[in-house]
Amino acid sequence: MVDRSLALPDSVAKKTTGPFQWLKSMYLRSEPFRGYVMLSPTLLIMIVALGAPVLFLFVVSFWTQHLLDFTPGFVFDNYITFLEKGNYQNLLWRSIKISGFVTILTVLLAYPMAYFIAFRVTKNKLIWIILITVPFWTSYLLRVFAWKIILGYNGVVNSGLAELGWIEAPLEFILYNPFAVVVTLAHAWAAFAILPIYVSLEKIDRSLLEAATDLGDTPRQRFFRITLPLSMAGVVAASLLVFIPTVGDFVTPALVGGPKGLMIGNLIQLQFAKANNWPMGAALSVISLMAITGIVCAFLWFTKRIRTQDL
Amino acid sequence: MDIKDTIKRMKDGNLSRRDFNKALAAVGLTTAVMPMTTKSSQAGDEAIYYTWSGYDIPEIWPAYVEKHGAAPETPIFGDAEESFTKVRAGFQVDVMHPCSNNVPRWKSAGILQAIDTAKLSNWNDVVPALQSVPGTQFDGEQWFVPFEWGQTSVTYRTDLYDLEGQEESWGMLWNEKYAGRLSIIDAAEDSWWCAAIYAGIDTKNLKEEDFVTVLDLLKKQQDLLRFRQSDMTTVEQALASGEIVAAMTWNSSPTALLAQGVPVKFANVKEGGLTWVCGVVLTADAPHYDKAHDLIDAMLGTDCGKFLVEDYGYGHANGKTFDLVSEEDLAARGLAKDAMTILASGTFLEAQTEEIEQKINRDWGDLISSM
Amino acid sequence: MSTKNKFGALGVFAVSYLAFVYIPVLFLPLFSFNDSIYVAFPLKGFTMQWYYEAFQSDGLMSSLKNSFKVGVPVAILSTALGTLAAKAVTRYRMPGKAPVMSFIMTPLVVPGIIVGVALLIIANMIGVTLSLFTIAIAHVPMCAAFSMWIMISRLEGFDKSMEEASFDLGEGAWMTFWRVTFPLILPGIIASLLLTFTISFDEFILASFLGGSEPTLPVYMWSQLRFPNTLPRVLALGAMILVVSFVLVYFAEWFRRRGTQIKTSSGV
Numbered sequence: 048m049v050d051r052s053l054a055l056p057d058s059v060a061k062k063t064t065g066p067f068q069w070l071k072s073m074y075l076r077s078e079p080f081r082g083y084v085m086l087s088p089t090l091l092i093m094i095v096a097l098g099a100p101v102l103f104l105f106v107v108s109f110w111t112q113h114l115l116d117f118t119p120g121f122v123f124d125n126y127i128t129f130l131e132k133g134n135y136q137n138l139l140w141r142s143i144k145i146s147g148f149v150t151i152l153t154v155l156l157a158y159p160m161a162y163f164i165a166f167r168v169t170k171n172k173l174i175w176i177i178l179i180t181v182p183f184w185t186s187y188l189l190r191v192f193a194w195k196i197i198l199g200y201n202g203v204v205n206s207g208l209a210e211l212g213w214i215e216a217p218l219e220f221i222l223y224n225p226f227a228v229v230v231t232l233a234h235a236w237a238a239f240a241i242l243p244i245y246v247s248l249e250k251i252d253r254s255l256l257e258a259a260t261d262l263g264d265t266p267r268q269r270f271f272r273i274t275l276p277l278s279m280a281g282v283v284a285a286s287l288l289v290f291i292p293t294v295g296d297f298v299t300p301a302l303v304g305g306p307k308g309l310m311i312g313n314l315i316q317l318q319f320a321k322a323n324n325w326p327m328g329a330a331l332s333v334i335s336l337m338a339i340t341g342i343v344c345a346f347l348w349f350t351k352r353i354r355t356q357d358l
Numbered sequence: 359m360d361i362k363d364t365i366k367r368m369k370d371g372n373l374s375r376r377d378f379n380k381a382l383a384a385v386g387l388t389t390a391v392m393p394m395t396t397k398s399s400q401a402g403d404e405a406i407y408y409t410w411s412g413y414d415i416p417e418i419w420p421a422y423v424e425k426h427g428a429a430p431e432t433p434i435f436g437d438a439e440e441s442f443t444k445v446r447a448g449f450q451v452d453v454m455h456p457c458s459n460n461v462p463r464w465k466s467a468g469i470l471q472a473i474d475t476a477k478l479s480n481w482n483d484v485v486p487a488l489q490s491v492p493g494t495q496f497d498g499e500q501w502f503v504p505f506e507w508g509q510t511s512v513t514y515r516t517d518l519y520d521l522e523g524q525e526e527s528w529g530m531l532w533n534e535k536y537a538g539r540l541s542i543i544d545a546a547e548d549s550w551w552c553a554a555i556y557a558g559i560d561t562k563n564l565k566e567e568d569f570v571t572v573l574d575l576l577k578k579q580q581d582l583l584r585f586r587q588s589d590m591t592t593v594e595q596a597l598a599s600g601e602i603v604a605a606m607t608w609n610s611s612p613t614a615l616l617a618q619g620v621p622v623k624f625a626n627v628k629e630g631g632l633t634w635v636c637g638v639v640l641t642a643d644a645p646h647y648d649k650a651h652d653l654i655d656a657m658l659g660t661d662c663g664k665f666l667v668e669d670y671g672y673g674h675a676n677g678k679t680f681d682l683v684s685e686e687d688l689a690a691r692g693l694a695k696d697a698m699t700i701l702a703s704g705t706f707l708e709a710q711t712e713e714i715e716q717k718i719n720r721d722w723g724d725l726i727s728s729m
Numbered sequence: 730m731s732t733k734n735k736f737g738a739l740g741v742f743a744v745s746y747l748a749f750v751y752i753p754v755l756f757l758p759l760f761s762f763n764d765s766i767y768v769a770f771p772l773k774g775f776t777m778q779w780y781y782e783a784f785q786s787d788g789l790m791s792s793l794k795n796s797f798k799v800g801v802p803v804a805i806l807s808t809a810l811g812t813l814a815a816k817a818v819t820r821y822r823m824p825g826k827a828p829v830m831s832f833i834m835t836p837l838v839v840p841g842i843i844v845g846v847a848l849l850i851i852a853n854m855i856g857v858t859l860s861l862f863t864i865a866i867a868h869v870p871m872c873a874a875f876s877m878w879i880m881i882s883r884l885e886g887f888d889k890s891m892e893e894a895s896f897d898l899g900e901g902a903w904m905t906f907w908r909v910t911f912p913l914i915l916p917g918i919i920a921s922l923l924l925t926f927t928i929s930f931d932e933f934i935l936a937s938f939l940g941g942s943e944p945t946l947p948v949y950m951w952s953q954l955r956f957p958n959t960l961p962r963v964l965a966l967g968a969m970i971l972v973v974s975f976v977l978v979y980f981a982e983w984f985r986r987r988g989t990q991i992k993t994s995s996g997v
Contacts, residue, residue: 433944589954618766
């Protein structure tokens with residue numbers, strides 16, 4: 048099947064000779080080669096702007112800080128410190144929990160919205176998508192700040208409730224704690240969850256749905272048997288897109304988390320900025336990275352199992 | 359899947375290529391509105407002053423503009439440590455804005471050079487005690503020019519915080535009666551030392567058990583805090599609304615709040631505040647050596663000083679500035695005509711050995727990660 | 730297409746969702762007209778002063794421009810890279826695909842601060858001056874990874890036979906891409922452009938580490954948040970960005986309407 052598509056360029060290839068021709072015939076004959084040629088620009092950028100820094104991160108995590116300078120080496124001091132400090136482990140665990148809540152909340156809210164745009168909106172879908180993206184063009188910092196206005200002491204919620212006579216003194220438990228972090232992050236990452244879910248829903252072949260209806264499926268059955276399984280790729284993508292970056296966030300916890308709503312990102316940032324202990328910061332990053340990777344793999348394995356069971 | 363059907367769907371579909379071209383046109387419009395011109399300031403003829411936000415305004419350097427007809431470039435940092443990290447990694451600037459306690463460390467990292475005081479016309483008016491702040495002169499050379507001084511203390515709402523006849527004290531920030539309505543600064547540089555002052559330990563001669571004492575105090579305080587502010591806006595807003603009643607701040611916060619008519623007072627704590635001197639340093643490979651000196655000189659001028667005292671509430675290094683400001687204005691800002699009466703009344707934030715810094719930072723990491 | 734009432738429970742949900750997304754943001758314009766530097770209720774009075782200040786503030790305006798200078802090229806470049814990569818991994822069987830893919834996804838699992846600091850040191854080692862360019866370089870891998878992700882979910886299960894049919898009908902590779910592949914992946918490309926622009930425009934950590942003397946908008950705002958006097962003009966700017974975005978949406982809508990009319994009148 049694939050070979051047929053090669054017929055046309057092949058005639059062009061005959062005109063050239065030498066190593067160029069060899070490359071060209073390689074290109075035409077070998078599927079992996081073609082794939083990697085197509086991947087190469089992206090790969091190159093990744094290696095230069097990312098591979099090197101990440102390698103650096105791993106290397107530095109085994110160094111030690113001696114006063115102002117690093118002592119290169121290969122010691123596990125930083126990792127041992129992490130294992131000795133219950134505080135650090137708890138903080139990582141708290142970050143994962145917060146991000147987990149954020150992810151569940153965001154995806155649960157985003158799915159119906161994406162579904163609405165994909166299936167109910169018949170005209171101007173683009174406008175709906177832009178409409179959802181627009182608020183996210185205002186700075187992240189300002190949006191966090193907006194939540195401070197809403198949840199704050201003299202904020203919208205408190206003023207509103209006081210106006211209604213439901214409360215006498217402002218509620219203080221709604222800001223500067225993990226709850227505020229969850230709400231703020233769920234809002235901040237909403238667009239990131241809707242887009243991939245929307246794309247996967249949009250891709251579903253409508254004739255499948257019609258066929259299901261013709262075969263007597265109720266809309267509910269149809270949703271669980273066709274729509275949901277076929278859009279799982281989008282749901283998985285959305286979950287990871289929200290979960291992974293939020294674990295490392297430090298701006299939101301610093302602004303609305305209060306003294307007890309901080310996350311692992313704040314500790315890492317402290318090591319790199321004020322504490323000036325880069326190796327410790329690198330080690331904490333590597334540990335978070337491994338924890339995140341572990342969770343992501345478990346999640347992918349789990350969703351894959353569900354999907355294959357369904358089919 | 360039927361190809362014909364797909365092509366039909368493509369044509370009738372909601373997102374056709376034509377629509378996409380329209381959307382692209384809209385994006386193109388935006389790009390056209392924002393011309394991609396390179397900024398002329400990139401030419402880089404003026405001194406580069408790497409500083410805090412709020413110091414990037416013309417009031418800080420009137421004499422410089424007078425002389426050169428242009429303002430210096432002012433990239434901004436979030437905190438002094440960030441600027442250190444960045445310059446150490448190769449970011450080129452002329453003048454930086456640390457506090458005196460940072461200087462020995464920055465010097466040993468090799469990012470600084472001595473400042474030629476002979477090039478500064480205002481140097482002789484600088485209060486002598488400030489000229490020789492510990493850790494800023496090495497081998498008879500000046501590595502740091504003092505610019506501003508002040509203290510870290512408690513700002514409290516006079517109408518909401520009841521002293522109950524007690525003296526003003528750091529203990530106000532440990533008062534369980536006001537649990538959830540207190541705040542401190544989110545930096546060990548201020549908060550660890552203020553806790554140390556409250557603990558009454560000998561800050562000149564720190565012992566191992568002192569670190570434990572201070573950390574315990576900070577952990578005890580953590581349950582009483584509403585937040586640890588990383589910016590002045592948060593704490594000033596919260597004091598203005600009554601969300602918090604007492605907070606650890608610098609001189610600028612009560613100055614700003616009083617100007618807005620909020621009833622606050624900058625406490626004269628009985629244990630003494632944390633006092634400090636901040637100023638400017640010259641980078642080792644400053645690209646505009648002479649203009650950098652002009653900038654430093656301009657910052658030492660009394661016109662800049664008057665603005666600094668009246669609008670920001672900080673003391674100025676130039677002694678003559680204080681002839682231009684009234685006694686009442688000084689007192690309300692926690693300042694005095696003679697810098698040393700304030701600086702000596704509290705615990706001065708001095709440069710520490712790297713070992714001590716690291717212990718403090720280690721404990722601060724423990725604190726922020728504790729539950 | 731279902732003819733069911735589109736304003737059922739789902740429609741109500743969609744409207745409430747939009748409210749959830751918009752209401753917090755709409756407080757920015759509200760307080761940008763408030764005559765007090767403190768952002769708190771009750772409102773004090775109406776003023777245009779903050780808008781005046783925002784326009785007067787060179788720093789604010791140039792940082793806004795800087796964010797566009799970074800965001801637009803980054804969105805285009807990273808979407809191109811992401812699409813290419815997604816096409817490669819979904820179209821071809823390749824040995825070592827899984828590790829290569831996870832490598833391309835790594836920007837999503839590395840905290841920005843690490844990439845920022847590491848890139849800063851590398852930039853210093855090879856003698857690159859910090860500028861908007863270095864910020865863009867740092868944004869591209871992250872945005873390309875996001876883009877690839879979106880494009881893969883679009884291309885997964887992409888029907889190869891359509892491209893082959895096009896070849897059979899005598900179309901060249903480029904025309905096949907333009908006429909068959911491109912329209913099919915278009916929703917993904919639009920989503921990717923929007924998303925990558927949003928990410929770059931709003932990215933703070935990398936921009937703060939890798940920016941030279943020209944800050945992007947988030948970096949500038951972060952510095953301004955430290956001072957209450959400068960906060961209201963930042964709110965004013967946020968409000969203006971919101972309005973400009975709406976105007977753009979309106980233009981896009983206008984273009985679309987016009988397009989539909991032409992399509993109908995020409996009888997296609």
